[in-house]
Amino acid sequence: MAGERKAGWSDQVAIVTGASRGIGRAIARELAARGAAVCVNYATQKAAAERLAAEIREAGGRAIAVAADVADAEAVARLTAQATAELGPVGILVTNAGFALLATLESYDPQAMARMRAVNVDGAIHAIRAVAPGMRERGFGRIVIIASNAAIGTALPGTTFYAATKAELLILMRRFAMELGRSGITVNAVAPGWIVTERTRAGLSEDAFAARIKEMSERTMVGRTGLPQDIANAAAFLAAPQSSFLTAQVLTVDGGRMDYIGHG
Ligand code: NAP
Numbered sequence: 001m002a003g004e005r006k007a008g009w010s011d012q013v014a015i016v017t018g019a020s021r022g023i024g025r026a027i028a029r030e031l032a033a034r035g036a037a038v039c040v041n042y043a044t045q046k047a048a049a050e051r052l053a054a055e056i057r058e059a060g061g062r063a064i065a066v067a068a069d070v071a072d073a074e075a076v077a078r079l080t081a082q083a084t085a086e087l088g089p090v091g092i093l094v095t096n097a098g099f100a101l102l103a104t105l106e107s108y109d110p111q112a113m114a115r116m117r118a119v120n121v122d123g124a125i126h127a128i129r130a131v132a133p134g135m136r137e138r139g140f141g142r143i144v145i146i147a148s149n150a151a152i153g154t155a156l157p158g159t160t161f162y163a164a165t166k167a168e169l170l171i172l173m174r175r176f177a178m179e180l181g182r183s184g185i186t187v188n189a190v191a192p193g194w195i196v197t198e199r200t201r202a203g204l205s206e207d208a209f210a211a212r213i214k215e216m217s218e219r220t221m222v223g224r225t226g227l228p229q230d231i232a233n234a235a236a237f238l239a240a241p242q243s244s245f246l247t248a249q250v251l252t253v254d255g256g257r258m259d260y261i262g263h264g
């Protein structure tokens with residue numbers, strides 16, 4: 001099979017969307033540490049993205065930082081063209097860019113929700129559409145979608161509509177896996193639990209953050225909150241050239257969360 005022939009990491013080129021910070025940055029670092037060349041995508045934080053690309057190059061790897069709003073299909077096509085021109089044909093895509101807008105039925109704002117969906121869902125679709133033709137041509141691809149355990153039924157207040165965007169990604173993941181599987185392309189998702197990043201720290205005082213860590217740790221079987229590296233390990237496993245018989249799966253990395261919504 002085409003996938004097995006490309007056994008090594010060192011001839012891989014990866015795009016990681018939303019890699020200037022948080023989970024995306026950890027994924028980009030992990031793929032680079034395994035030998036892949038990495039295109040570090042970002043939306044606004046140019047300096048942070050360039051710092052990461054420079055760090056990877058200084059460690060002997062290959063990396064570039066490229067701006068693109070993933071909600072903009074043309075910008076994503078340009079990003080893919082630049083990654084291909086400067087690093088080589090893209091074999092790995094991690095769609096990580098996304099954000100959570102908290103709302104209830106009462107505070108639902110259609111425009112704000114449309115933007116969240118455009119980034120979280122359309123952003124992944126644009127990126128997959130941009131890399132799929134090249135992957136098909138070469139008969140090899142690893143696509144990893146960063147969803148959330150909210151998509152499969154955790155119950156934090158305010159995350160309802162965010163959860164819906166992430167649930168949409170899971171069905172798309174399975175359908176894209178069906179469409180692309182015969183071309184040597186696997187499509188899988190990681191569903192992270194509560195991971196400490198800039199986003200989960202945002203707006204909290206030191207005390208409030210410590211209380212949040214305690215609360216979220218108690219909800220897990222392992223008794224701790226997650227680190228970006230926990231997600232990077234899972235993403236790299238799914239993106240590995242050797243993971244060619246593993247597709248259409250959700251890998252939940254949430255420390256064994258015990259607060260899923262029950263029914264029936
Ligand atoms: P974060 O710290 O807020 O980082 C978000 C990253 O996405 C940044 O690099 C940001 O770029 C980029 N980004 C945002 N909007 C973008 C756009 N329109 N186009 C391109 N890039 C964009 O987030 P995180 O906590 O690492 O979360 C990363 C992913 O994991 C998200 O999809 C999130 O839903 C998912 N997730 C996170 C958790 C968690 O607990 N943290 C749990 C489950 C799932 P700039 O820096 O340039 O703005």
